[in-house]
Amino acid sequence: MTVKPYVRAVPRYTWFLAHSRYLRYITREVTCVFIGAYAFLMLVGLKRLAEGREAWEAFVQALASPASLVFHVAVLAFALYHTTSWFNVTPKAMPIQLGDGFVPGRVIVGAHYAIWIVLSLAVLILAGVF
Amino acid sequence: MAKSDKALVWGLFAAGGTVTAFVTPVLVVLTLLPALGVLPDVLTYDSLRAFADATLGRLAIVAIVVLSLWHAAHRLRITLHDFGVRADYAVAVVVYVAAAVGSLAAGWYALAL
Secondary structure (H helix, E strand, O other), rough: OOOOOOOOOOOOOOOOOOOOHHHHHHHHHHHHHHHHHHHHHHHHHHHHHHHHOHHHHHHHHHOOHHHHHHHHHHHHHHHHHHHHHHHHHHHHHOEEEEEEEEOOOHHHHHHHHHHHHHHHHHHHHHOOOO | OOHEEEEHHHHHHHHHHHHHHHHHHHHHHHHHHHHHHOOOHHOOHHHHHHHHHHHHHHHHHHHHHHHHHHHHHHHHHHHHHHOOOOOHHHHHHHHHHHHHHHHHHHHHHHHOO
């Protein structure tokens, strides 16, 4: 006797809309588009810096445009999503053994957030923002 | 991609994920500020030039650009699969070649500084 196997229908292109868990997963994965776009912007900036003062100042001028503001707000939102989703899985990605047990996950995650905040503030201060 | 390449691209993905998690938000804030009419000192030609002229500063710039590219490339490969694109080999070639070209360009510009 043959039994027709049950194959759960999964829509190939819209599966991530089926559950909020899937939506959070795909949002995390899509952050790469924005990280990549920002990497490209940094690459262009590096090129302009290498080309000299005039090219660099034109680049900074372009950064002041409304389109740049929209781009940066979008990148910032997804970059923050990347940061939090990355930090929140660190206990799974690199559990730290201590004697017979493991360092509690919230300690590892908390340490990442603490270092991130201190580092970000240090960069802002050194960059002359404050 | 051959199995032996996995460790390399995954290593770059993980290193890039960690570096971007720590530094991308604050860098985005810095380059966002000109659009709000604020020019942080580091974005003036003389200041950034001085930063890039220090060996560590130049290495940091290249490392951040290169690791961001490889992180994004690898995750984009997986994400395209998630969106139903099944031509994984072609996708892998395109994203990794793009990351490699971008990395070489970053190195080239850094040497040309």
